[in-house]
Amino acid sequence: xxxxxxxISLPTIRELIQxxxxxxxxxxxxxxxxxLNITNKIAQLAQCSHKDIIEIGPGPGSLTRSxxxxxxxxxxxxxxxxxxxxxxNSLKDICGDKLILINGDALKLPLDNxxxxxKSIIGNLPYNISSRLLTSWLKQIHYSQFIFIENITITxxxxxxxxxxxxxxxxxxxxxxVFIDLLSNTHKLLxxxxxxxxxxxxxxxxxxxxxxxxxxxYEVNLKTFEKITMLAFGQRRKxxxxxxxxxxxxxxxxxxxxxxxxxxxxxxxxxxxxxxxTYDQL
Ligand code: SAH
Numbered sequence: 397x398x399x400x401x402x403x404i405s406l407p408t409i410r411e412l413i414q415x416x417x418x419x420x421x422x423x424x425x426x427x428x429x430x431x432l433n434i435t436n437k438i439a440q441l442a443q444c445s446h447k448d449i450i451e452i453g454p455g456p457g458s459l460t461r462s463x464x465x466x467x468x469x470x471x472x473x474x475x476x477x478x479x480x481x482x483x484x485n486s487l488k489d490i491c492g493d494k495l496i497l498i499n500g501d502a503l504k505l506p507l508d509n510x511x512x513x514x515k516s517i518i519g520n521l522p523y524n525i526s527s528r529l530l531t532s533w534l535k536q537i538h539y540s541q542f543i544f545i546e547n548i549t550i551t552x553x554x555x556x557x558x559x560x561x562x563x564x565x566x567x568x569x570x571x572x573x574v575f576i577d578l579l580s581n582t583h584k585l586l587x588x589x590x591x592x593x594x595x596x597x598x599x600x601x602x603x604x605x606x607x608x609x610x611x612x613x614y615e616v617n618l619k620t621f622e623k624i625t626m627l628a629f630g631q632r633r634k635x636x637x638x639x640x641x642x643x644x645x646x647x648x649x650x651x652x653x654x655x656x657x658x659x660x661x662x663x664x665x666x667x668x669x670x671x672x673x674t675y676d677q678l
Contacts, residue, residue, distance in 0.1 A: 402490045409458045425522025429449045435462035442549035452519035456483040472496045499529045513544035520551040534579045548606040557602035571629040577665045580655040581607045614669040628660035
């Protein structure tokens, strides 16, 4: 039997969960996908064939199985829950060195631990930490010369995905949208109904593809950009001359050639970079 046949002959994820009494924990954001047809689709969209992958939160391993079926070369799977790690041991027996299981917290593991690169990050993320994880990865990629992540394909709450890909003028456009736009090419691949998860979450989910850019879309000091977008969107209904008062308000806006009565949703990523660069030159 080849690897794929062995994987397909494993007990189903549903059986695995029942046999090992893996009761999903809300505190760990556990909403498992049981249907391999769905995870196969995600693995195909993530184009994981021949790739080296870092998987976040494999749980009982449906997506992990699908990625191997799709031809992933290797997977490092980081899972906080010891019970889930135990569920993955039978897959580990089949895949050997191609699957490395790490019982740890993805928030505390810097990406440079996972050299050599390039690698891709894939996962059905715990929803309570997806935004933090993504922001942290993009910053690490930005600040390090050595980390090379080709692609990030993650399943997250639809609402978060919508905020990530929003354009200026849209209600959901905010600090996250400009940050993501500055550092990546991002688009939604697929929407998932609550019914594909166990237990069913209250909200819809989206599978999103993020391709980190080698350099930010526009030249800017990222710290300044973050500071200014935080101030501006922190009071999103206020005019910029008010929300940016502590860093120069009207004068700064005039120097950057931006109308002081604008609100943050009127500014594009490029405008925020221009504003940041003007501030740095004051
Ligand atoms: N990929 C699986 C499980 C998704 S649920 C599936 O699609 O079925 C999210 C998973 O992330 C859970 O298994 C949970 O235990 C794990 N997790 C939660 N917080 C984590 C953290 N900080 N680091 C790593 N894994 C985490």
